[in-house]
Amino acid sequence: MSLPERTVERLSEYRRSLLQCLEEGKTHIFSHELAELHHNTAVQVRRDIMFIGYTSMQRKGYDVRELIDVIGDILDSEKGLNVAVVGIGNLGRAVTTYFVGKRSKLNIIATFDVETTKIDRVISGVKCYPLSRLKEVVASHQISIAIVTVPADSAAEVSSQLVEAGIKGVLNFTTVPLDVTKDVYLDEYDMITSLEKVAYFVKTSRS
Amino acid sequence: MSLPERTVERLSEYRRSLLQCLEEGKTHIFSHELAELHHNTAVQVRRDIMFIGYTSMQRKGYDVRELIDVIGDILDSEKGLNVAVVGIGNLGRAVTTYFVGKRSKLNIIATFDVETTKIDRVISGVKCYPLSRLKEVVASHQISIAIVTVPADSAAEVSSQLVEAGIKGVLNFTTVPLDVTKDVYLDEYDMITSLEKVAYFVKTSRS
DNA sequence: AAAATATTGTTAATTTAATCACAGTTTCAG
DNA sequence: CTGAAACTGTGATTAAATTAACAATATTTT
Structure with a gap:
């Protein structure tokens, strides 16, 4: 199907x-x-x-x-899907900026972070909420997808909170593999792997 | 092999x-x-x-x-490989910061940009050169891999400059597919594709 | 020390993905 | 109006990746 x-x-x-x-x-x-x-x-x-x-x-x-x-x-949902970015470090900010407005059926509508200095900041028009309000905001804004850009050591914790909050799809940019229930679709991307792959083929093409 | x-x-x-x-x-x-x-x-x-x-x-x-x-x-080159990040916007900065020091055999040793305000800036210890000096710096520092994070409209041009400069591997984070000679290994990653894939499987799992 | 258990290494089978090969259309040239 | 050329759509085939199955080996239990 x-x-x-x-x-x-x-x-x-x-x-x-x-x-x-x-x-x-x-x-x-x-x-x-x-x-x-x-x-x-x-x-x-x-x-x-x-x-x-x-x-x-x-x-x-x-x-x-x-x-x-x-x-x-085929690809889009009729009404569009709502997306949140969790973790507003360098990467999180870059990703948010990058995505905003790129696809009409994928709306970045919230970001989350733990640091109080970041709360209420607006990045590319998207507001940052405290992570503690995750469940509530996910529910009220019907967010179904999360992009995870938190530091490695909080990734596992955040991941379980996302599942708990009812998120249905996760895109993980963290350096650690996440663990979600199997009703949640998970895609993991690690830049280091991409770079190491390039390096490997550069290396082998020379020898 | x-x-x-x-x-x-x-x-x-x-x-x-x-x-x-x-x-x-x-x-x-x-x-x-x-x-x-x-x-x-x-x-x-x-x-x-x-x-x-x-x-x-x-x-x-x-x-x-x-x-x-x-x-x-298997993966690493004995002496390590040198890497440059081309394009120091949000994503380029995030990527540079992210990579520096992560793998001892992959050294980020230069970044490039066209904007004069960015030249000579140092990001996570890595200096930014003008794109016009690409070929020279690539040669003098023996850079063999480039991570491309320039805006879409300059991607094609940058790509051919990289080939010309003797780069052997490219990791493309741009939204346009690049075109390199076939002695250059190319890996393309587009976040939108990842996100759309997640969205697709979220959508189909519900129906 | 024999039997049961846990784990690896590998051959064989299966499944999935990619490619070949070509029939079927449409267009164009003469 | 006929034949060549340029594409698409798809059945058949091949290749690649994954999974199953199990022998071999080390460890633990009794």
Whole structure:
């Protein structure tokens, strides 16, 4: 019933490029063009698009606007989802600024921190609440997704508070793997892993 | 000859946890313990470790320190690699701060930006150079990896300058896919894709 | 010291993902 | 109006990654 993770990722990536195309006034795009942009193959693109049941006008490529809409039907929730950023250090601030306004169906509507100096501060139009009010604010604002950017040593604690508060999806930018109940979707990203991967392939390509 | 990407990623993740174990004074760890930490299976862990040719003392679990060393032999370059962060906006600053000192074999030794107000500023001990001096500084400091955190509209240009300067690995945090020659290893990470993936699975788990 | 238990290492089976190969369309050139 | 060219959509195939299954080994229990 639900698409493979890799396909979901690629669809999101395609949309990003398609939105770019739209801005540039490009109305149609071929599978091999999308493929080249995303370092994969035309067949892969066509297969992904087949997956979501869209079919182009033959020989003219895909209609950019239509494809954006179809991907939207798959990826987006109709009413949008509300998102909170937990932990307003350097990374938390950067992430908040970065996300605000990027996608109309994903609204960053609160940030949280423990430090009293940060409470009530507004970052890119988003207000910072004390972590102690997490459950209450999550409920009143119907927040379903949390981006976690707290320091490593408070990550586990924060994670269980999020579950407790009824969060349904977590994006973890912390250096420690989190542990959530299995009704909560968890995605973990660690920059160090990415960088070490790059380093590994740089290393092996030379020897 | 070179390991699958996913395996490299997991090894990096395991090491992260192993370092944590070391700090906590834990000297041995079972495959199922590592598996649980990383949301995968004991078989998977054993297979990954088999891949790198390490074998534990039977029945006592893996020796934490030894395993860290073996993973290091695989992932790290003997003399370490030098890394630059290009683009010192919010994200660039956060990333720089985040990385400095995290891994002894990956040294962040320069940052670059175009804005004159940022030149010569020092972030977490790392100096900011004008982008115009890229090639020169990359050569003189033997920088082989670049982390790209510039705005979307200058990404393509920066990317070709990096290739030109002789960079061998790129980690792209920009919202546009880059295009590099194929002797350069490229890893792209877009937070929006991660967040959209979380949103998608939150959405589908409810319906 | 035999039996039961816990754990690794690895071969084989299975599942999942990616690629090939090609038929079916549309367009274009002559 | 015919044939070549340019694409897409998809069944078949191949390759890659994961999981299952179990023998081998060390430890503990009785």
